[in-house]
Amino acid sequence: xxxxxxxTAWQASETPSRTAYFYSAKAAKSxxxxxxxxxxxxxxxxxxxxxxxxxxxxxxxxxxxxxYLVSGMLxxxxxxxxxxxxxxxxTLMSSIDLTTPIVENQRKLTEVRSLTIFQTKWILLISxxxxxxxxxxxxxxxxxxxxxxxxxxxxxxxxxxxxxxVPFGLWIASKFSPKFKAKLADEISGSNMKxxxxxxxxxxxxxxx
Amino acid sequence: MRKQADFQTEFQExxxxxxxxxxxxxxxxxxxxxxxxxxxxxxxxxxxxxxxTFDRSKTFSxxxxxxxxxxxxxxxxxxxxxRGNSTEFDVTExxxxxxxxxxPSDDRTTILYQLIDSLDELNRAVLLLYLEEKSYAEIGEIMxxxxxxxxTKISRLKERLKKQVNQQDNETxx
Numbered sequence: 001x002x003x004x005x006x007x008t009a010w011q012a013s014e015t016p017s018r019t020a021y022f023y024s025a026k027a028a029k030s031x032x033x034x035x036x037x038x039x040x041x042x043x044x045x046x047x048x049x050x051x052x053x054x055x056x057x058x059x060x061x062x063x064x065x066x067x068y069l070v071s072g073m074l075x076x077x078x079x080x081x082x083x084x085x086x087x088x089x090x091t092l093m094s095s096i097d098l099t100t101p102i103v104e105n106q107r108k109l110t111e112v113r114s115l116t117i118f119q120t121k122w123i124l125l126i127s128x129x130x131x132x133x134x135x136x137x138x139x140x141x142x143x144x145x146x147x148x149x150x151x152x153x154x155x156x157x158x159x160x161x162x163x164x165x166v167p168f169g170l171w172i173a174s175k176f177s178p179k180f181k182a183k184l185a186d187e188i189s190g191s192n193m194k195x196x197x198x199x200x201x202x203x204x205x206x207x208x209x
Numbered sequence: 210m211r212k213q214a215d216f217q218t219e220f221q222e223x224x225x226x227x228x229x230x231x232x233x234x235x236x237x238x239x240x241x242x243x244x245x246x247x248x249x250x251x252x253x254x255x256x257x258x259x260x261x262t263f264d265r266s267k268t269f270s271x272x273x274x275x276x277x278x279x280x281x282x283x284x285x286x287x288x289x290x291x292r293g294n295s296t297e298f299d300v301t302e303x304x305x306x307x308x309x310x311x312x313p314s315d316d317r318t319t320i321l322y323q324l325i326d327s328l329d330e331l332n333r334a335v336l337l338l339y340l341e342e343k344s345y346a347e348i349g350e351i352m353x354x355x356x357x358x359x360x361t362k363i364s365r366l367k368e369r370l371k372k373q374v375n376q377q378d379n380e381t382x383x
Contacts, residue, residue, distance in 0.1 A: 002370075003366060009317040010233075011340075098255055098275065099262065099276060100353075101350070101352060102275065102278055105279050106282060192290075199286070202331070203331070206332075206354070209355075209357070209358040
């Protein structure tokens with residue numbers, strides 16, 4: 001049997017009803033396989049940029065207090081990394097156009113996905129540390145010195161709480177939703193990233209012939 | 210400036226005339242009836258969203274194929290990632306594979322859909338376009354690959370079909 005013989009079968013195969021598809025298309029769905037919604041990254045960029053400015057000012061005001069300066073600087077570095085990541089994501093998302101060739105679009109969609117996986121993984125991993133830093137820096141922004149007010153043991157306790165909270169939160173989440181647990185495990189272990197990279201390789205091979 | 214109503218009517222007419230593309234792409238990338246409906250709906254949504262940028266001097270079907278296949282490939286990948294399985298053919302999940310006559314013994318249609326389901330998403334797109342009598346140049350334009358590359362892939366698909374038919378013949382005789 002030749003491939004051309006299958007063309008007749010293909011041309012004759014049934015097509016389902018098209019009733020109401022157009023009207024449902026006008027009412028946009030919230031979840032899409034090719035969602036190019038840019039509100040998320042734009043919102044994150046604005047918030048992170050505001051935070052970076054505020055933190056810059058915070059560092060300047062606390063040049064004489066090393067513990068606050070270092071805490072502020074660490075948060076600035078995290079913010080700048082987040083800002084760069086979201087700008088890259090937004091640039092890629094803006095260039096996605098479903099009317100352009102498939103291979104190129106699939107590559108961009110997969111790169112956006114890789115960046116999201118990377119961001120989720122690192123936010124999860126560094127969140128215990130961020131919790132402690134934020135508890136120190138945010139009140140100081142309104143001139144409340146938590147170290148003086150509550151003491152070093154309380155602050156260390158909170159950092160410890162941050163470290164315990166993430167695995168505990170994950171454990172609770174996994175109790176209620178095994179799928180959520182699997183998804184998070186995939187994000188942290190890097191297996192989702194491996195799948196995304198494998199698909200990028202597949203696209204490169206396809207393009208090369 | 211064109212009225213919104215005219216714009217909608219034009220889109221609806223073009224969609225009706227080329228509905229076969231949406232239906233066949235949905236049939237080829239989704240296994241269950243529910244998934245096929247979801248995919249057809251999602252393709253329609255994206256077509257409607259992109260319609261304002263459609264250049265009337267270009268072929269509508271080529272434009273439609275690009276959107277439909279882009280959506281379908283992403284849809285199939287998303288489903289496969291969500292369900293944590295491969296995109297390979299799994300007969301237990303398939304509901305009512307479309308056929309030409311409603312007769313399950315229609316060998317060619319069965320072989321055709323088995324071949325479609327055994328391919329990865331990108332090669333599946335090449336096969337669909339080939340079955341739709343698109344030229345190698347058009348396939349290359351839609352996919353974003355060279356004409357020579359398209360020819361190579363079609364030749365591999367032909368080989369694959371031969372192997373599949375031979376394998377089935379051997380299984381029938383054994």
